[in-house]
Amino acid sequence: MNSVNLIGRLTRDVEIRYTPNNGTPVSRFTIAVNRINKDEADFISCVAFGKTAENLANYMRKGNQIAVSGSIRTRNYENNEGKRVYVTEVIANRVMFLERKKEDSEIERDQFHNEPEPYGYGGNQIDISDDDLPF
Numbered sequence: 001m002n003s004v005n006l007i008g009r010l011t012r013d014v015e016i017r018y019t020p021n022n023g024t025p026v027s028r029f030t031i032a033v034n035r036i037n038k039d040e041a042d043f044i045s046c047v048a049f050g051k052t053a054e055n056l057a058n059y060m061r062k063g064n065q066i067a068v069s070g071s072i073r074t075r076n077y078e079n080n081e082g083k084r085v086y087v088t089e090v091i092a093n094r095v096m097f098l099e100r101k102k103e104d105s106e107i108e109r110d111q112f113h114n115e116p117e118p119y120g121y122g123g124n125q126i127d128i129s130d131d132d133l134p135f
Contacts, residue, residue: 002071004090006044007098008033009065016057027053028089031066045089046070052095060097067096 008031016027027048032041046068048056060066070092079085 004068004070004072006031006033006068006090007065008041008044008068010060010062011043012062014056014060016053025050025053025057027056029056031068045087046092047089048092048095052092055097056095059100065098067098068092069094 011030011032014027014029016025018025028045029048030043030045032043034041056066068090070090072088073091074086074088076084076086
């Protein structure tokens with residue numbers, strides 16, 4: 001069985017490209033995955049296709065935490081110098097966003113702070129003695 005599940009942070013902004021033959025979106029990205037019980041990380045190359053690739057490029061940025069489910073694939077090719085290059089990467093079948101992109105969080109936070117306090121008293125501080133608290 002070839003199945004992998006990873007949680008990590010994007011090491012850079014996701015770039016998207018499109019295949020020349022049918023225009024399928026493709027994104028290549030790397031996530032830093034912490035090792036268990038160590039202060040080290042592995043940097044895992046991943047590839048996503050279609051809507052998943054588009055959503056990654058549109059909503060995720062460097063440093064965002066994501067979860068990736070997919071399979072490991074190996075491939076090889078000959079580079080410009082005539083040397084055989086071997087590549088191992090995760091083909092992402094499913095990606096979950098574990099954080100919102102920064103701009104959305106800032107907008108939401110600003111909107112929240114501009115709303116009146118739901119439990120406030122006309123914007124004035126309410127005096128409560130410690131004896132009135134249940135804890």
